[in-house]
Each structure stands twice: as C-alpha cells, then as structure tokens.
Amino acid sequence: MFLNRKILNRISGWTLMEIMIAMAIILSLTAISVGSYRVYQRSLNFRGALKQLEGDLKQLQQMSITNPYPAEQANMLNPVTYRLQSDADNKGYTLEVCDTTGVSDNEPPRKIIKTVRFPGDIMWTEAVNLRFQQLGVPVNAGQAETVILTLRKGAAAEEANDVKKSITINASGAITAEKY
Numbered sequence: 001m002f003l004n005r006k007i008l009n010r011i012s013g014w015t016l017m018e019i020m021i022a023m024a025i026i027l028s029l030t031a032i033s034v035g036s037y038r039v040y041q042r043s044l045n046f047r048g049a050l051k052q053l054e055g056d057l058k059q060l061q062q063m064s065i066t067n068p069y070p071a072e073q074a075n076m077l078n079p080v081t082y083r084l085q086s087d088a089d090n091k092g093y094t095l096e097v098c099d100t101t102g103v104s105d106n107e108p109p110r111k112i113i114k115t116v117r118f119p120g121d122i123m124w125t126e127a128v129n130l131r132f133q134q135l136g137v138p139v140n141a142g143q144a145e146t147v148i149l150t151l152r153k154g155a156a157a158e159e160a161n162d163v164k165k166s167i168t169i170n171a172s173g174a175i176t177a178e179k180y
Contacts, residue, residue, distance in 0.1 A: 045119045047180050050165055052116065053093075053147070054177045057130075060084055060095050060113075061173060064132035069097045069111055081131045081139060083109065084147075090124040092117035098131070125164065137173040 063069075064082040071080050083096045093116055096109030128147055131139040147167045167177045 042120060046122055046163060046165075049118050049122050050167070050177060050180055054167055054175065056093075056095060056114065056116065057084065057147070057167065057169065057175050061132050061136045061175065063113070064134055065136040067134055071099060079134055080110075081133060082113075083132075084128065084130045086124045086128040087117075090127060091122070093124075093128065130169070132173075135173075137171065138169055 060082045064080075067080060069080060081098045083098050084093055085096060086093050094109075095113040095115075097111040097113065098107055098109050130147065133139055147169065165178045165180050167175065169175050
C-alpha cells in the first residue's frame with residue numbers, strides 16, 4: 001500500500017524546470033508567429049492596394065470611353081477627361097471628371113467619382129496626375145505613363161529595402177501591372 005502511494009505522487013506532478021521549458025517554447029513560437037504574420041499582413045495590404053489601383057485605372061479608362069458624364073451644353077467644345085490625382089500626402093488618390101484636357105493640378109473637378117486611401121504605410125513614390133481622353137488613351141500620349149506604388153516600412157524617407165511595383169500605361173492605353 002505504501003509503495004503504490006509513493007508511485008502515484010511521483011507520476012502526478014510537473015517539475016518547475018519542465019514548466020519553464022514549456023513556457024519558453026510557447027513564447028518563442030508566439031514571437032516568431034507574430035513577426036511573420038505582420039510581414040504577411042503588409043504583403044497582403046500592398047497586393048490589395050496594387051490590385052485596387054489597377055482596377056480603378058481600368059474603370060477610369062472604361063468611363064472615359066463610355067463617357068457617363070458628358071460635357072454640359074454650354075461647354076460642348078471642351079472634351080471631358082477623367083483624372084486620377086494623388087492626395088497631397090501621397091497616401092491615396094481621387095478619381096475625378098474634368099471638363100478640359102489641360103493637365104493643371106489646380107483645376108477643380110466637375111465630379112469626384114471615388115476617393116481611396118491606401119492602408120498602412122503604403123504611399124506613392126511621387127505625386128500623380130494622370131488623365132484619360134475620351135478614346136481611353138492617356139492625355140500625354142507621346143510617352144508611356146508609369147504609376148508606381150511603394151510600400152514603406154514606416155520611414156519618412158525612401159529606403160533601399162522598400163517594395164516597389166509599377167503599373168504602366170502606354171501611349172495606346174494598355175494597362176499592365178508588375179506581378180507581385
């Protein structure tokens with residue numbers, strides 16, 4: 001009887017060392033998982049912003065061809081253009097309808113179609129003012145227009161390890177995005 005009680009007491013407990021080792025393993029796995037998840041989440045945000053920008057460019061081009069917002073009667077000689085313009089802080093953009101073909105940044109839009117803010121630390125590398133004519137081609141049709149999104153790691157200045165992907169709009173209006 002005494003022998004059985006001694007065996008039961010010995011089997012039923014954990015030593016402090018075993019508990020500390022188990023806690024260390026759990027904490028190290030948690031730290032690795034959280035760090036990897038943050039990198040994965042940034043990658044998903046960047047990929048989503050890139051796809052949304054590509055889709056919005058194609059939508060803007062389609063709207064310029066179908067022209068759902070025709071010029072007003074008093075302004076029929078000036079063709080309608082559709083503009084994608086970056087925000088002042090380069091962390092978003094606005095899709096707008098404009099009455100003239102000039103590329104002035106100060107021209108007020110006739111109608112704002114959509115305003116988009118990028119998630120997290122995603123921003124433009126430079127200010128963007130892109131317009132489509134009613135034929136679906138960029139206004140600066142002599143050269144390819146390139147739109148570049150940059151994923152920054154929270155720094156104010158551009159760094160060497162920033163992820164950069166570009167969306168190219170050529171003179172004929174074809175929109176192609178780099179694979180990510």
